[in-house]
Amino acid sequence: MEIRNIIFDFGGVIINIHHSEVEKAFKNLGINQFETLFSQATQSDIFQRLEIGTISPGNFRNYLRSIIGKEIPDHKLDFAWNQIIGNYPPHRIKLLSELKKNYNLFLLSNTNIIHYRYYIEKFRNEFGFEFQSLFNKTYWSFEISERKPNHSAFTFVLKDNNLIASETLFIDDSVQNIDAAEQMGFQTYLLKNDTDLADIFGEGKIIL
Known part of the structure; x- marks a missing residue:
């Protein structure tokens, strides 16, 4: 069936992600047991709660401080946490602008408000316009209280735009x-890791 709509993931698809940089940043704060702490936080579902907006950034930071055992200022915690965010390859941004001429573009991302504020400002500073303008609409998990892979997250986007799933291409890593x-x-x-978003498209069209 003809593709009329494209829904993109964000991290690892549009913007690069650097997991190892987070560990380095926390080690620079004197936290050498990062993997243990990260595992403990993951098991507590704190990351998922932040991603669907059921815990505030302040409470999230307080939780991190409680398992770290150090009184680290908010701005230093945020800086370390945001080091997972990599760069925006300019060719991907240009590609999205071209694709918007031929398709309805949407974004569906599992993310949190701390990261969101950082990479939205980063984009504005680097490109001089708003990231959201590249899409018909953007959906961030912390705003819609839904996250992938729950079917309800996809249903939210479909219903909000009267889309048909079979006419929609979903791209994720x-x-x-x-x-x-x-x-x-x-x-x-x-x-996949060895594939770039640009490999899927040519001259503003899908070449799958």
Whole structure:
């Protein structure tokens, strides 16, 4: 079926992500047991709660301080936490501008407000316009209280725009998210580590 709409993931698809830089940043704060602390935080579901907006940034920082055992200022915690955010390759931004001429573009991202504030400002400073203007609409998990791979996150986007799943291409770098989208009838593309977003398109059109 003809593709009329494209839903993009954000991290690892549009913007680069650097997981190792977070560990380095926390080690620079004197926290050498980062992997243990990260595992403990993951098991507590604190990251997911931040991503769907059920815990405030302040409470999130307080939780980190409680497991770190140090009184680290907010701005230093945020700086370390934001080091996971990499760069915006300019060719991907240009590609999105070209694709918008031929498709309805949407973004569906699992993210949190601390990261969001950082990379939205980063984009504005680097490119001189608003990131959201590249899309018909953007959906951030902390704003809609839904996250992938829950079917409800995809349903939210479909219903909000009267989209048909079979006419919509979903691009993500997570197998789990791709599987969920396929179960709902989306056309999908799993973006692997050795593939760039630009490899899927040519002259503003899909070349899958």
